[in-house]
Amino acid sequence: MGRRDECAILDRLVDAVRSGESRALVIRGEPGVGKTALLEYLANRADFRVARTAGVQAEMELAYAGLHQLCSPMLNRLDDLPGPQRSALCTALGMAEGPPPDRFLVGLAVLNLLAVVAADRPLLCLVDDQQWLDSASGQVLAFVARRLGAEAVGLVFAARAPSDAVAGIPALVLRGLRGPDAHALLNSALSAPLDPRVHDQIVSETRGNPLALLEVPRGLSADELAGGFGLPGAVRFSAEIEEIYRSRIASLPDQTQRLLLLAAAEPTGDSGLMWRAARQLGIGPEAAAPAIEAELSTFATRVKFRHPLVRSAAYGSASLQDRQQVHRVLAAATDAELDPDRRAWHRANAASGPDENIAAELERSADRAQARGGIAAAAAFLERAATLSADASQRGERALAAASVKVQAGAFDGALDLLAMAETEHLTDLQHAKGDLVRAQIAFATSHGSDAAPLLLKAAKQLQSTEPTLARDTYISAMLAAMFAGRLAVGANVVDVARAAQAAPSAPGPRQLPDLLLHWLTIHYTDGYLAGRPAQRELLTALDAEPSPDEQLIWLLLASGATNYAWDDDRFEVVTSRHVELTRNRGALSDIPLALSSRATALMFFGDLAGVEAVVDELRAAHDATGSSLAPYAPLGLAAMRGDHETAIPLIEATVAEVTARGEGNGLTFAWWAEAILHNGSGDYRRAFHAADRAVRFPPELISANWSLVELVEAAARSGATDRAAAAVAELSELTTASGTDWALGLEARSRALVSDGAGAEELYRESIERLTRTRARTELARAHLLYGEWLRRERRRTAARTELRTSHRMFEGMGMNGFAQRARRELTASGDSTQESVRTAEDRRLTAQEAQVARLARDGLSNSEIGARLFISARTVQYHLSKVFTRLGITSRSQLDQVLLTGSAT
Structure with missing residues (x-):
């Protein structure tokens, strides 16, 4: 009644889903305003499949309870999902054992499950009382809602105050009924005419809330309805409505009240369980009749309350002793084998004081919850156990x-x-250390800034005497935190951490990858690059072995840094690829931004900017899906390499402000390195010199200070700062000579050539080109050709210069390094070359951003399921985008994509 506009919106949603599109919507409004009624309207309006779930306040601690209710009728289609997704969902729902699944992988599994089901017939999913969904289900369903595309799925939430998980999803806000509709609904609840003044007052004070309009008259006496003076001055909805329900419950027979309390305490609505418990209390089936007649609840296959406020009133009006008693009998009636966690939760609510037996049972429930990926549930069980x-x-x-x-x-x-x-108790030294570790983890998780390293260092020192393996891992985390903090470190810098780790006792057993990693880091930061080379070589050799199943992602992140420090391009390729692969295989999608950023760095140096672009696209999808707040390293590097000043300059300024505020010094170095690349590419050497000079002033960060030495040499040499250029060459040569790789020695030769003259310079340029040709470092090779060509032109050897400049121009164009390509083109023009600017195929001008992403990944041989997993969309939406790509590009198959898209792999 009175919801014409709202129903029109819902009609359009149903029509869109019926036509093959997907839609997500949040219906929000105060209790009783009619959200559930609109969900019922949707269910009746949809002439296709409807699935439902609802949040229950008492069930919020049971991981994936709401999701299980929604997906149960669809689980016969699990075999249609990709293996990792199927495993993750089965583990989350308790159908299989396995490592704790990442919630985003579970979300992707649910997205594809809905898509598979909807392929047969459109699907409408209705989620009532979203604010009471368990955390795991709420996060997964919100993830799905944001990633819906072309699956023919509608996902509609109803909530009083929606959780943050669904923020940003289109919302339909329900308010009270207006004038005539409110009066008509109130009249429908009256058994006799009502004094007009009282009628108007009820409509006004309830603000047209439909539930209040129906329920308030039931709580008023005959005198009040006739216009007496007893009418309350204001209706305090929803407390007023809940009080009305309390009064109606209180008027029922004692046995009926106890039955309603029992039903309210068991949120699943399992009537079999409820009646088993009721028999223990001596309550028979006849006790249900008064509640049914009072229209408070129904008792069929499942127990349902008229409204959540009825459940709340039934539970809240009971004494603590009565609530404990019903939880006790519900625990006894719950099968300990089939549902041990719900039994433990009932036992906990029945406890009148500390009980070690129940606490231990809750601890076991926490372990099971964690194994299913129900982190929030595990925390709730452990908190109650405490x-x-x-x-x-x-x-x-x-x-x-x-x-x-x-x-x-x-x-x-x-x-x-x-x-x-915890700190109110008498903690042991080990427990104090674990507490400090948790504080440090909070600091590092909320910011890659300066707060985390001192806390991690303190925790590591406390752990080293009792938990050497945990201490080692904590030292590694402290090293990473200190390297991120870099020049902005406060309380403990990377050298402090390295010295402390070096003095700590070794972890027991033979040295493994993390031991080798920590050994290299400590020597590198206490004694320098040269002293650390033997330990670095030992670490690099260990990386060639088969990866261990317990290999941690942080180890690979730091190991990729070791390969980059060593200018070992082959291992840099292998380790960054392995990092991304391991992250994906484990379903650790919340860690994917860091892995992808590391991979993007390798691709930048290897000249695969199309691949970097695909990584950046995937990073955007990951950030959107996971809420990651990692600084934009990959987008910044890509914009700088491309010479895109309009994108790069604002991004550099924003990054500098962001990382300075949180104490992430490495972000400053990276931003200034990117700025130096940008300006060297366009030939603005003074600006490049200023940026690179700032970047190299604090080497003990991740690795970008070393990259900046190369930029500093070129910028200083070209802007006349010859002494600074020579000093930078000497500093660089100390590192590259120790490395001894072709990448390192090629950079050294190129840099020495910039500060040399005559035949010596030419010999160095040629050595640089020869060495870099044997590496993956295509960007560095193209720059060597450019610098050699520029030198030859200044030596008035124009014919030879044009050969080198054309080579560099062709390479830069092919890689999309437009700034350097324009610099090469200017040099070609100055050398008398008449080469015209090439026209590159610009598919992104014809495709949307997501179409271009899908097209590139399809070109590189990924299946629809693999593309969907990368971009956090369903396989069906991938196919939808591909069909549009084929139409726009005038092709008919994937095999033709390589002919119309730019070359370069995705990752």
């Missing part, structure tokens, strides 16, 4: 464990509260 622990030491240990899991779930405020709880 409060029920009789022993102070156990209470502190469980609170620390709960805090650690809260960090994984991103609930940093809750983690800090649990740390405060």
Whole structure:
């Protein structure tokens, strides 16, 4: 009644889904405003498949409970999903054992499951009371809603105050009914005419809320309805409505009230379980009749309340003793084998004080929840276990464990509260260390800035005497944090961490990859690059072995840095590829931005800017899907390499401000390196010199200071700062000579040529080209040809100059390094060359950004499922985009994409 405009919106949603499109919508409004009624309208309007789930406040701690309810009827299509997605979803829903699945991989699995089901017949998914969904289900369904494309799926949430998970999804805000409609609905609830003044007052005070219009008259006496003085001055909805329900419940027989309490305490609505528990309380089926007659609930296959406020009133109006009793009988009636976690939760709510047995059971439930990827549920179980622990030491240990899991779930405020709880106990030194580690993890997770390194260092020192392996891993984390903090470090810089790690006892057993990694880092930062070369070589050799199944992603991130420090292009290719592959295979999609950024760095130096662009596209999708806040290293490097001043300059300025604010010194170095590349490419050497000179002033960061030495040599030599150029060459040569690779020695030769004259310079240029030709470093090779060509032109050897300049121009054009290509073109013109600017195929001018992403990945041989996994969309949406790509580019198959798109692999 009175929802014509809203129904029209929902009609359009149904029509869109029926025609093969997808839609997501959030219906929001206060309790009783009619959200569920509109969901029912949608269900009746849709002449296709409808799936439902609903959040239940008492069930918020049970991981994936809401998702299981929605997906259960579709699980016969699991075999249609890609293997990793199928495994992740089965593990999340407790159907199989396996490593804890990443929630974004579970989300991708659900997205594709809905798409598979909708391929047969359009699908409408309705989610009521979204604000009460368990955290895991809420995150997954919000992820799905944002990634819907062309699957013929509608996903509609209804919520009082939607959680942050669905922020940004289109919303339909429901308000109270207006004038005539509100009066008509109120009249439908009356059994006799109502005094007009009272009628108007009820409509006004309820603000047209439909539930209030129906329920308030039931709570008024005959005198009040006739216009007496007893009418409340204001209706405090929803507290007023809940109080009406409390009164109606209180008027029921005692056995009926206890039955409603029992049903309210068991949120699944499992009538079999409820009646088993009811028999233990001596409650028979006849107790249900008064509740049904009062229109408060129904008792069929499932128990349903008229409104969540009825459940709330039934539970809230009972005494603590009565609530504990019903939880006790529900625990006894719950199968310990089939549903141990719900049984543990009921036992916890039945406990009247500390109970070590229940606390231990909750701890086991936390382990099971974590194994399913239910991080938030695990934290809730551990938190409750801590409060029920009789022993102070156990209470502190469980609170620390709960805090650690809260960090994984991103609930940093809750983690800090649990740390405060733990610290009220008499903690052991080891427990204090674990608490410091959690604080450090919070600092590093919230920012790659200067706060984390001192906290991680403190934790590592405390752990080294009792937990050497954990201490080693914490030192590695501290090293990474200090390298990120770089020149902005406060309290502990990378040298401080390295010295402390060097003095710490070694982890037991034979040295593994992390031991070799930490050994190299400590020597590198305490004694310098040359002293660390033997340890670096040992580490690089270890990287050639088969990867270990327990290889951690942080190790590969730092190992890729080691390969780059060594100018070892083959291993740089292998390790960055392995990092991305391992991240994907493990479903660690929340870690994918860091892995992709590392991979993008390799592709930049290898000249595969089309591949970098694909990585940047994937990074944007990952950032959108996971909420990652990693600084834009890859987009910044790409814009600089391309010579795109309009994009690069604002991005450099924003990055400098962002990383300075949080103390991420490495971000400053990277931004200034990118600025130096940008200006060297356009021939603005004074600006390039200024940027590179700032970048090289603090080498102990990740690696970008070393890259900047190369830029500094060129910029200083070309802007007349010959002494600074010579000093930079000497500094660079110390590193490159120790490395001894063709990449390193090629850069050294090119740099020495810039500060040399005559035959010596020419010999060095030729050596540089010869060495770099044997490497993957195509950008450096093209620049060597350019510099040699420029030198030859200044030596008035124009014919030879044109050969080198044409080679560099062709390479830069092919890689998309437009700034350097224009510089080469200017030199060609000055040398008397009449080469015209080539016209590159610019598919992105004809395709949308996502179409271009899909096209590039399809060109590189990825299947629809693989493309969907990369871009966080369904395989069906991939096919939809490909069909549009084929039409726009005038082709008919994937095999033709290579002919119309720019060359270069995706990753």
